[in-house]
Amino acid sequence: MKLLCGQELAGQISLLYHEMETAYDRVAAQLGLTCEGCPDNCCDSFFxxxxxxxxxxxxxxxxELPPDTQKKILFRAEDYEQKCQTTLSAGxxxxxxxxxNEAGRCVLYKYRLMVCRTHGVPAAMTRPDGKRLQFPGCFRCQDIVKKNCADVQQVPVMDRTGLLRQLVLLEQQFLSGRRHLAPRVKMTIAAMLMSGPPSVVDCSDRK
Ligand code: SF4
Ligand code: SF4
Structure with a gap:
């Protein structure tokens, strides 16, 4: 059985995504980072x-997209996966x-994933084992930091720890508390689209 998240959970994810956007925008504004006029488009980054x-x-x-649009996207998704597999096989x-992405814009902007919402600004997170991880941000952001921030300690950072924790709670809720039994997800957006909505019905049978 394929599962689409229900209305209530969808509302909670939407709120969390909004929180991520606010946190991102705060750091981007402090640094003066915008994607406007950037020669790069991060939507071709492999995540x-x-x-x-x-x-x-x-x-x-x-x-919710019209069938014709879905068809076009799935066609592109198949092409995407083939190209990625070829490149990955070459190491x-x-x-x-x-x-x-269509003409530089995300067709499902409101539904884009956490990685799409957090890439760009400097970030940090504390793992459950206490290890602190640091992410320097995109190349444009690193240029700004190099030019304007003499003291590394003063560089504004988006802390992902609490946001990730909330995402894990929503994941638990979606999997009815059986997250530890479900197979690990490690997929591109293209693969997620090609696979249909997730099917987690048999996770309770796993040892
Ligand atoms: S996140 Fe950085 S690299 Fe990506 S489009 Fe924005 S400014 Fe450019
Ligand atoms: S889901 Fe949208 S924002 Fe994320 S990589 Fe794809 S086109 Fe870009």
């Missing part, structure tokens, strides 16, 4: 995504435009 709940929410948005990191 894997790890939650059923985001996968399901993405599908909620996808299922290189793929750089292929996301199938949801």
């Amino acid at each position: 894997l995504h790890h939650t059923y709940v985001e996968w399901s929410y993405l599908w909620r948005g996808f299922s 290189e990191r793929p750089q292929v435009m996301c199938p949801l």
Whole structure:
């Protein structure tokens, strides 16, 4: 059985995504970073995504698109996956435009995943084992930091810890508390689209 997240959970994800946007915008404004006029488009960066709940929410948005648009996107998704597999087999990191990007814009902007919402500004997070991870931000952001921030300690940072914690809680809720039993998700957006909404019905049978 394929699962789309229900109305209530969708509302909670939407709120969390809004919180991520606010946190991102705050740091971007402090640094003076905007994507306006950037020569790069991050939507061709290769990322894997790890939650059923985001996968399901993405599908909620996808299922609202007209059938012709869905067909075009799925066609691009297949092409995307083939190209990525070829590049990965050669031991290189793929750089292929996301199938949801049309003329530089995200077709499912409201439904885009956490990674799409957090890439760009400097970020940090504390893992459950206490280890602190730091992310320097995109190349444009790193240029700004180099030019304007003499003291590294003063560089504004988006802390992802609390946001990720909330996402894990939503994942637990989506999987009815059986997150530890479900197979691990490690997928591109293209693969999520091609696979249909997540199916987690058999996770309770797993040891
Ligand atoms: S996040 Fe950075 S690299 Fe990506 S489009 Fe925005 S400014 Fe450019
Ligand atoms: S989902 Fe949207 S924002 Fe994310 S990579 Fe694809 S086109 Fe870009």
